[in-house]
Amino acid sequence: MSLEQGLTRPRFRLPATLRNPMAVVGASIILLWILVAAVISHIWPVDPLAQNFDRLLPPGAAHWFGTDQLGRDVLSRTLAGSQTSLPLSLLLVVCAMILGGSLGAIAGYFGKAIDETIMRIADLVFAFPTIILAMVIAAALGPSLTNAVIAMLIVSWPSYARVMRSLVIGARGSEYVIAGRLMGSGAFTSLWRDILPNVLAPLLVLATLDVGTAILLLSGLSFLGLGAVPPTPDWGAMVSDGVQQFSSWWIAVFPGLAILSVVLAFNFLGDAWRDSLDPRTADAVQGRAI
Amino acid sequence: MPESSNSGGQARPAKATARGHHPLARYLATRLGLSVLLVFGVTLVTFVLTNLVPADPVQAALGEQAAADPQIVAQFRKQAGLDQPLPVQYVNYLGRLLTGNLGTSNQTRLPVSQEIAKAFPATAELALVAILISIVIGVALGLWAALRRRRAADHVIRAVSLVGLSIPTFWLALLMYYIFFFKLRIFPGSGRLSPTAIAPPHVTGLYTVDSLLAGQLDNFADALSHLILPALVLALYTVGLLTRFSRSSVLDVLNQDFVKAAKAKGLPARVVVTRYVLRGALVPIITIVGLAFGSLLSGTVLVEKVFAWHGIGEYAFTAATKLDLPAVMGVGLVVGIVYIGINFLVDVLYGVIDPRVRIQ
Numbered sequence: 001m002s003l004e005q006g007l008t009r010p011r012f013r014l015p016a017t018l019r020n021p022m023a024v025v026g027a028s029i030i031l032l033w034i035l036v037a038a039v040i041s042h043i044w045p046v047d048p049l050a051q052n053f054d055r056l057l058p059p060g061a062a063h064w065f066g067t068d069q070l071g072r073d074v075l076s077r078t079l080a081g082s083q084t085s086l087p088l089s090l091l092l093v094v095c096a097m098i099l100g101g102s103l104g105a106i107a108g109y110f111g112k113a114i115d116e117t118i119m120r121i122a123d124l125v126f127a128f129p130t131i132i133l134a135m136v137i138a139a140a141l142g143p144s145l146t147n148a149v150i151a152m153l154i155v156s157w158p159s160y161a162r163v164m165r166s167l168v169i170g171a172r173g174s175e176y177v178i179a180g181r182l183m184g185s186g187a188f189t190s191l192w193r194d195i196l197p198n199v200l201a202p203l204l205v206l207a208t209l210d211v212g213t214a215i216l217l218l219s220g221l222s223f224l225g226l227g228a229v230p231p232t233p234d235w236g237a238m239v240s241d242g243v244q245q246f247s248s249w250w251i252a253v254f255p256g257l258a259i260l261s262v263v264l265a266f267n268f269l270g271d272a273w274r275d276s277l278d279p280r281t282a283d284a285v286q287g288r289a290i
Numbered sequence: 291m292p293e294s295s296n297s298g299g300q301a302r303p304a305k306a307t308a309r310g311h312h313p314l315a316r317y318l319a320t321r322l323g324l325s326v327l328l329v330f331g332v333t334l335v336t337f338v339l340t341n342l343v344p345a346d347p348v349q350a351a352l353g354e355q356a357a358a359d360p361q362i363v364a365q366f367r368k369q370a371g372l373d374q375p376l377p378v379q380y381v382n383y384l385g386r387l388l389t390g391n392l393g394t395s396n397q398t399r400l401p402v403s404q405e406i407a408k409a410f411p412a413t414a415e416l417a418l419v420a421i422l423i424s425i426v427i428g429v430a431l432g433l434w435a436a437l438r439r440r441r442a443a444d445h446v447i448r449a450v451s452l453v454g455l456s457i458p459t460f461w462l463a464l465l466m467y468y469i470f471f472f473k474l475r476i477f478p479g480s481g482r483l484s485p486t487a488i489a490p491p492h493v494t495g496l497y498t499v500d501s502l503l504a505g506q507l508d509n510f511a512d513a514l515s516h517l518i519l520p521a522l523v524l525a526l527y528t529v530g531l532l533t534r535f536s537r538s539s540v541l542d543v544l545n546q547d548f549v550k551a552a553k554a555k556g557l558p559a560r561v562v563v564t565r566y567v568l569r570g571a572l573v574p575i576i577t578i579v580g581l582a583f584g585s586l587l588s589g590t591v592l593v594e595k596v597f598a599w600h601g602i603g604e605y606a607f608t609a610a611t612k613l614d615l616p617a618v619m620g621v622g623l624v625v626g627i628v629y630i631g632i633n634f635l636v637d638v639l640y641g642v643i644d645p646r647v648r649i650q
Contacts, residue, residue, distance in 0.1 A: 124331040127331060128626045130585070133626075220459075239460060247472070263457075
């Protein structure tokens with residue numbers, strides 16, 4: 001496939017990516033949300049958990065985004081929602097990349113029985129639609145954000161394993177890897193020093209695109225009541241509240257817009273980055289869409 | 291004849307090595323074997339999650355008060371076979387599944403299999419309409435974007451498909467329901483039929499098909515108008531997926547020699563696109579349809595509740611929010627098996643259409 005082409009030009013090229021307007025928009029939105037998540041609880045005057053008797057107020061001067069069924073300020077809750085979604089999704093993607101990447105590298109490098117075992121387990125995960133499997137696992141573990149992240153980790157590592165495996169298989173026979181082996185590198189050194197730097201970029205692109213998927217998945221689980229537990233301000237759970245309070249559209253609309261903006265931002269960034277790496281690797285990089 | 295076509299020559303070595311077995315038959319047998327193995331894998335997953343993962347399966351099934359009585363607990367454990375070794379428990383579990391026993395819902399106290407069977411046609415109808423919409427729109431947009439590569443249309447389509455991939459489905463469902471039903475009254479509200487309508491006689495369970503079979507045109511129109519909004523919402527993500535994939539698939543084909551040859555022969559652009567490009571690009575697109583179906587099935591869980599569509603998705607939503615473990619596992623098992631079945635069909639189609647696949 002076109003993977004080899006990606007391997008011949010393996011530089012880390014984020015700066016070039018950032019000349020793309022889509023990537024700039026994406027990166028700016030992400031930075032803005034990270035800033036909000038970092039400082040919101042220190043500077044924002046309205047407590048996202050504070051209840052009052054002004055229930056279900058439409059957006060107005062006192063409450064720009066209105067209030068929910070318990071009289072809580074929807075704007076503060078939407079802003080505070082970034083504190084659960086962003087760090088957890090980033091954490092999840094990093095863990096999934098490390099776990100899936102390591103397993104994929106081991107499978108691709110050693111082959112044979114190890115490869116078979118790891119990849120058949122990955123196939124099993126792929127045999128379920130993502131949210132269904134995450135839902136089943138999260139329900140068995142019990143509803144909490146930690147368990148939701150564990151469930152998501154179980155469903156997300158295989159796409160990294162698949163991509164990493166094929167990249168390692170592609171790189172394994174390269175002359176620089178063989179040269180390293182001849183000079184006495186062991187398996188770990190060979191993987192870490194020779195192969196990893198050359199396959200990292202496609203893996204990082206996949207991870208960037210995956211943050212968006214992770215946020216959608218986490219908010220989906222929270223929407224199902226299997227993620228954030230009340231009263232934690234969480235975007236998915238807030239939309240779920242909106243289903244109950246149907247005519248008060250503002251309860252669901254603003255957290256939904258928050259999810260959309262972050263996911264779109266990560267997709268813009270990841271997409272532009274992928275294109276700048278090599279337009280032809282576009283689909284080789286996409287391990288799994290959802 | 292001997293030098294007539296290249297594609298015929300490619301298939302020949304496979305025939306020779308197959309030794310009497312038709313390569314297609316061998317390919318299908320392998321795929322079927324893998325699918326059956328996966329189905330066993332799926333049952334293993336639900337078994338582990340039902341019996342091992344919950345902190346206390348006994349309490350999950352009995353409730354707090356009954357679980358406090360050691361006598362009841364001991365009796366329950368014996369009755370449910372929880373005192374047996376794990377492999378025996380798994381075999382018993384498989385035996386129950388084979389007789390169609392998915393357990394009893396903690397919430398309704400009805401057999402899960404019965405409830406899922408009742409909900410199945412609604413979801414099947416919704417998912418089928420959604421996948422049809424996605425394929426038609428997705429392939430058309432992808433083709434258009436590829437033919438207008440790096441021009442305005444390509445950029446617009448790319449942005450639209452990225453938005454489709456980024457919108458939380460459950461939120462879009464709520465928004466569309468609010469705007470098009472609650473505010474504008476363009477589409478009918480929740481459910482599969484208007485409250486006054488009587489469901490058509492049950493043949494397939496798909497209301498649009500059944501009403502046509504019974505010749506009830508007004509019922510058909512009613513069912514269809516209820517279908518459109520949830521199906522469109524559900525399809526948006528897969529439209530994004532198929533658009534992006536079709537675009538790259540068409541771009542790959544556009545660079546191939548047979549397309550260049552067709553153009554060089556002076557064939558009109560329309561003929562080159564429909565007869566050469568699209569046909570060549572469809573094969574890889576088919577494989578992505580199986581994947582798209584998976585995200586549709588995921589989507590139903592998040593969408594059906596909003597539209598009060600009484601399908602598997604709504605059942606799963608209720609089961610998840612009420613932590614009804616047997617029902618959740620039942621849905622996981624059934625949806626997993628359906629998904630494996632769909633992917634098997636996709637593989638079959640792939641093997642029938644593209645002879646090269648059979649050789650591997």
